[in-house]
Amino acid sequence: MRKQVLYVISILMIASMILAACAPAPAETAAPAPTEAAAPTKAAAPTEAPVATEEPMATEEPMATEEPVAAECTDAIGCLDIAPGDPVHIAYLLVVAGPNETLGIDSRNGIEIAIEDAGGEIMGHPIKFDGEDGGCSAEGGQSAGTKLAADPTIVGVIGTSCSSEARVAAPLLSSAGFVIVSPSNTAPDLTEAGNANNYAGYLRTAHNDQVQGAVAAEYAFNELGVTRAATIHDGSLYADKLQQVFAENFTALGGTITGQEAVDPAQTDMSAVLASIAAVPPELIYLPIFMPAGGFIIRQAKQTPGLENTALMGADGLFSPDLVEAAGDDVEGFKVSSPLTTGEPYDTFVAKYNAKFGTTAPISIFHAHAYDAFNLIKAAIEASAVQDADGTLHIGRQALRDAIFATSAFPGLTGSLTCTPTGDCADPNIAVYEYHAGEYPPTVIWPTQ
Amino acid sequence: MRRNWRQRITITDLVVWGIGIAIGAVVVIGTIATLKSGKYAPSTWVDLSIKGLALGGVYALIAMGYTLVYGVLRMINFAHSEVFMSGPFTAVFLANYLARTGFLDRQPALSMLMILLLSMAVSMSIALLLERVAYRPLRTAPRLVPLITAIGASFFLQYTFRGLYGSGFEAYPIPKVLQGSIQLGTIRLFYTQIVAILGAVLMMIILYTIVQRTKMGKAMRTISEDKEVAAMMGIDVDRTIAFTFALGGLSAGAAGILYSLLFPVVNFFMGFFPGLKAFTAAVLGGIGNVAGAFLGAIIIGLLESVGPNLFLDGLGIPTPSQLKDAIAFTILVFILIFRPTGILGERVAQSKA
Numbered sequence: 047m048r049k050q051v052l053y054v055i056s057i058l059m060i061a062s063m064i065l066a067a068c069a070p071a072p073a074e075t076a077a078p079a080p081t082e083a084a085a086p087t088k089a090a091a092p093t094e095a096p097v098a099t100e101e102p103m104a105t106e107e108p109m110a111t112e113e114p115v116a117a118e119c120t121d122a123i124g125c126l127d128i129a130p131g132d133p134v135h136i137a138y139l140l141v142v143a144g145p146n147e148t149l150g151i152d153s154r155n156g157i158e159i160a161i162e163d164a165g166g167e168i169m170g171h172p173i174k175f176d177g178e179d180g181g182c183s184a185e186g187g188q189s190a191g192t193k194l195a196a197d198p199t200i201v202g203v204i205g206t207s208c209s210s211e212a213r214v215a216a217p218l219l220s221s222a223g224f225v226i227v228s229p230s231n232t233a234p235d236l237t238e239a240g241n242a243n244n245y246a247g248y249l250r251t252a253h254n255d256q257v258q259g260a261v262a263a264e265y266a267f268n269e270l271g272v273t274r275a276a277t278i279h280d281g282s283l284y285a286d287k288l289q290q291v292f293a294e295n296f297t298a299l300g301g302t303i304t305g306q307e308a309v310d311p312a313q314t315d316m317s318a319v320l321a322s323i324a325a326v327p328p329e330l331i332y333l334p335i336f337m338p339a340g341g342f343i344i345r346q347a348k349q350t351p352g353l354e355n356t357a358l359m360g361a362d363g364l365f366s367p368d369l370v371e372a373a374g375d376d377v378e379g380f381k382v383s384s385p386l387t388t389g390e391p392y393d394t395f396v397a398k399y400n401a402k403f404g405t406t407a408p409i410s411i412f413h414a415h416a417y418d419a420f421n422l423i424k425a426a427i428e429a430s431a432v433q434d435a436d437g438t439l440h441i442g443r444q445a446l447r448d449a450i451f452a453t454s455a456f457p458g459l460t461g462s463l464t465c466t467p468t469g470d471c472a473d474p475n476i477a478v479y480e481y482h483a484g485e486y487p488p489t490v491i492w493p494t495q
Numbered sequence: 496m497r498r499n500w501r502q503r504i505t506i507t508d509l510v511v512w513g514i515g516i517a518i519g520a521v522v523v524i525g526t527i528a529t530l531k532s533g534k535y536a537p538s539t540w541v542d543l544s545i546k547g548l549a550l551g552g553v554y555a556l557i558a559m560g561y562t563l564v565y566g567v568l569r570m571i572n573f574a575h576s577e578v579f580m581s582g583p584f585t586a587v588f589l590a591n592y593l594a595r596t597g598f599l600d601r602q603p604a605l606s607m608l609m610i611l612l613l614s615m616a617v618s619m620s621i622a623l624l625l626e627r628v629a630y631r632p633l634r635t636a637p638r639l640v641p642l643i644t645a646i647g648a649s650f651f652l653q654y655t656f657r658g659l660y661g662s663g664f665e666a667y668p669i670p671k672v673l674q675g676s677i678q679l680g681t682i683r684l685f686y687t688q689i690v691a692i693l694g695a696v697l698m699m700i701i702l703y704t705i706v707q708r709t710k711m712g713k714a715m716r717t718i719s720e721d722k723e724v725a726a727m728m729g730i731d732v733d734r735t736i737a738f739t740f741a742l743g744g745l746s747a748g749a750a751g752i753l754y755s756l757l758f759p760v761v762n763f764f765m766g767f768f769p770g771l772k773a774f775t776a777a778v779l780g781g782i783g784n785v786a787g788a789f790l791g792a793i794i795i796g797l798l799e800s801v802g803p804n805l806f807l808d809g810l811g812i813p814t815p816s817q818l819k820d821a822i823a824f825t826i827l828v829f830i831l832i833f834r835p836t837g838i839l840g841e842r843v844a845q846s847k848a
Contacts, residue, residue, distance in 0.1 A: 144662050145762070281817065308814035312768065314758040317546045318803045319816035325534045338664055338760055345759070349676075349685060351542065371666045372760045 121442030123223045126201060130437035134168045136423060137197070138177030139190050139205030139215055140229075145337045146182040148366050148409045150207040153229045156413030157204055159398050160420035168424050170437055177203075180211040182336065187211030191218035200224055201441060202423040204416060208336075209233035209284040213243060220245035223443040225450050227423060227471075228252060229416035232362070233287045237469040247447045249465055251415040251422065251458070253385055253474035255284070258361060259291025261476040262383045266330050267299040269478075269492055270357060276305040276328040278319065278343065280335040288334040288361055304328045309339055316346045324352035334361035341372030348376045357381070365411045365479070367486040378483040385460065386477035386490060387414045392459050407487050415472075418458035422471065426450035515832040518825055521806065528809025535804065538681045543801045549688040549757055551796020552695025556750035557773035558780070558788040559702055560622070560743030566719040566783040567739050570638065573645040574625055576770020577652035578744050581621045582614035583751035584656055584761050587665045589613050594668035603670035607752075615748035621652065622744025626737055657763040667759035687756040694753050698746055699789055706785055711738055719783070768820075772799070775827050781840025790838055799823045 119125035128134060138157060140150030154177075161173050178190035187206055194203055195218040202225040206212045212231045219226045228236075228250040235241045237254060266272045275296055279285035286308075293303045304326045307319045320343070323331060331353070333343055340360060347353045359381040370377055392414060399408050430449035432440045453471060456463040461473025479488035529535070560575045590610050593599040599606045629648045633641045669687065676685045706712040714735045717725040726732050754769060755761055772795055780791025802822040807815035830838065 145664060147662065306814075308817045310817050310820070313816075313819075314760075314768070315546070315550065315800065315819075316816075317543055317800060318819055319814075321535065321539050321543055322804055322808065322816065325536075325539065338762070341664070341666075341760055342758065351538065351683060368664055372664050374666055374668075374759070 119442070122444040124443045126199070126441040126443065128171055128439040128441070131171075133172045133174035134201055134427065134439070135174040135197070135199040136420070137194050137200050137203045137205075138175070139180050139187070139194060139203055139207075139211065139219075140177065141182040141186070141207040141211070142177075142179045144179075144181055145368070146208070146363075146366070148368065149182070149230065149363075149412065150180070152408055152410035152413045153204070153207060153416035155399060155403055155408070156229070156395075156416035157420045159395065159402065159413075160417045160424075162398075162402075164421075164424060168427055169431060169433060169439055171439055174199075177205070180206050180208065180215065182208040182211065184210045184214050187213070187215040188218075191215030195219055195222035195224075198222075201427065201446070202227065204229060204419045204423070206231060207412075208282070209236060209287075210282045212236055212248075213283055216243070216245045216248050220247045223247070225249070225423060225426070225443075225447055227419040227450070229419045230362075230412040231284075232258060233283045234291065235287065237466070239468050244468060249422070249450060249469040249471050251418045251460065251463065251471050252412060253472045253476060254470050255288045255291055257474045258383055258476050259288050260295045262332065262334075262359065262361065262478075263292050263295035263299060263301075265381075265383070265478050265492055266332070266359065267296060267301050270330065272329040272357065273301050274304050274328045275301060275330040275332055276307065276323045276326075277303065278307045278309060278323075278331060278333040278335065280309055280311045280339055282311065282336070284363060285335045289332060292332050292334070309335070309343070311336065311339055313339055314342055316343050317350070319343075320347055320350040320353060324350050327352045328356060330357040330359060332359050334363060336363045337366055337368050338372055340364045341369055344369075344373040344380055345376045359383070359478075362411055365488070367409060370481065370484060370486045375483045377481045380481040380488075381491070382479050382481070382488065383476055384411050384479055385415070386475050387460050388475075389459070395459055414459040418456075418460050418463060418471075421458065422450055422453055422456065422463065422465075425456065426453070511832050515829055518829045521810070522826075525806040525808070525810045529805055530809070532809060534808065538683075540801065540805075541682050543804070544797060545682070545684065545688055545692075547797035547800030548793065549691040549695075549753075549796070550800060551776075551793035552692050552699075553750050553754045553757065554769065554773045554776050554796055555789045555792035556695055556698055556746045556753070557769055558777040558792045559699075559746045559785065561774050561777040562780075562782055562785060562788040563706070563715070563739050563743050565777070567715055567736055568630070568634070568641075570630070570641045571645065571774070571782075572625075572630075572740075572743070573642070573770075573774075574629070574648040574652060575622075575743065575747065575774075576766035577649050577656070578618050578622045578625065578766075579747040579751050579754075579770055579773075580761075580763065580766030581652065581656060581751075582616075582618035582748035583667070583755045584660060584665070584763065584765070585617045586610045586614035586752065587667055587755070587761050588660075590668050591665070599668055600671045603672045607670065611749060611752050614752045615745045618748030618751065619741050619744035622740040622747070623737060625652075626740040631733070631736075653763055653766075660763065662763060664760050664762045667755040667761060669756065669759055673756065691753040691757055694749065698749050702742065702746055703785055705742065711735065715739055772823065775823065779827055779830060779837055781837030784837070784839050787837055787839035794826075794838075795823050798826050802826070 138154055140153050141147055142150040142154060161175055166173055178193055180186045180190045191214060194200060203219050204227055206215055206228055207230050209231045212228060216226060224247060226248045230252045231250050232252050232255040234254055234256050235243045237250060238244055266275060277289035277293055279289045293306060297303060305323050307323060309316060309319050333340060344358055347358060361382060362384040365382050365384045396408060400406060426446055426449040427441060430445040451465050453463060453465040463471045463473055465471040477490050478492040480491045481488040557579050561572060564572045593606045625648055629644050630641055633644055673686045673690060676683050706715060714730045717730055718732060718735055722732060776792035776795045777788045779794060780787025799819050803815035803819045806822060807818060
């Protein structure tokens, strides 16, 4: 009797696992299917298309729209044919769970608004939008990247959130032939010419940390008048590179770096590293790291003899409502460098965002970059894809890449975007923000308007 | 005789001893080099030691759970780190509520007591539930079975709490009276550290008294000697084992609140590292031994806090703080090479043989 019960339970267990595995991916926001196959002829008119359509490479099909395109594929890295009514599949690889989830969820929110603004369709095809959590770590990037790379219906991926994810996910997605547009990777080597970590088809709408590190150093040296600074990183690609750029620029300006320390991302007790910094006391500690380590350092620095009044400064990784929560009153006066987006289209976007997600302010900073990332992909599809009379869409993967890399003076929320041959599309505008206890978002303090 | 001695020493022994001596040499050379460089003021070492003591006290309370359960059941309860997490992660909601209404600052002692009791109650319930559901049915199973069950239970609890309370971070409010510090000469003591150290010592004394002086404690010790004979002598084995788990849960719940005073942010994963360290401490002190767990925990706490700067800074190793866990575990290896039963382990091993 007992054995039978056990048998039934184990069968149920296996069944539930299989069911769970086959369930649709969460957070899928497939756009509504078009009610009729409107099948517009190809929107190739370059007068309106924001992407400059300098004729892509020779591998591209002739742009004649009248003739039905031959079935065989002439694109160098593969083609994607989307039948009438089938969706254009765009995926995300963002951190949407765990301690840094606001960063990725915020970006995903931006994309969802972009999809709404596009009317839920690209060239008459509905948009299928889903994705994977990257966990803001190399391991998460690896598993999410592997999963996405195995899906041949994907046209482009928006992501990753964190540079560590990109380091392992970008090669996977790149060899799968996708275009990858990151709204928030900032590590310099991802778009450095000739660098092994700069993969084909990878672009970003976020600023390069060469810019952010320089701005932070300039603010610290010229505006705060600090001449001695220490840095702390957490071993992540983003933090390590950014503190290095900061240190180089700060030294070039005439400052002294008193120490470059590191912590573990999961560390809670920061007394050893802070004691080590306090041994040669700096006037500023630059900690371009993430949550929760950032919160612990801010709290414990105030309790470390010699560092009670040392200025603390972070970067966009600590632009998070969780920091206000985690650091309590000690967050007062904490500074972060982060992109500043302004302008009328952005205000309209924020109003939509708040209405859609019930917030009083966007929950992180890269929503506009994600919005732009989606629109870059959309514009590039419109510029490079070929459409048959019945609505079938032929996307050449290399042609799509060429079209997106040819983006020039694209009017985005974050500015006028022009992609370099190495994949930097941002129009960076970095500001310094200051936190006040119990308040989010922090206020812009520099550059003063 | 001489040949005998040579035969008994194997290559493995030599390698192990070599590792042990190398670790010892690194520690000694690093310490001398750091102290010679004079980079740190003496007060820095005092500060770090006090932090280490406070941390060690918390580890000791968690380690009690491991060591008591090992004592009666000869099994390692790897889900204990989740017992530790469940208390403070639940009590944070009460704490936040009290902070919002201002009660926390008006009546700090009463509120802290309420928070502490809630945390202890939750941790105890989880520990009892764990024993009843996951371990009791497997008590006669081979040793590896409950061990694997414990790991499974650990994940189950972790993700249950993640599902219940979310994966984000919750900040612990600290009453105003506990914020700040007093200066004793060159030594600065934070109130939270004082509370953590005193609380841990008090809890340890209570636990030690229960185990050594009460009837229930006697029953626990009897079961750890021999379960069958204890049952024949009229001791209710199930009840006593449940009591042991309850005791471990209570001390873990108290440890959770003290830990949250030191590091006032909680989330569902907070138990993992403290649990691992406490387990290490229990092994270091000699698992199954209450006094040993306390001693081991203080050593681990101190090593972790003072170790990176003291041992590695002088050797010119960059960013030693990242290696603080490595130091704690390397020292564990070092001590176990020379004392495989732990620092106070021998007495137990003999009496139970």
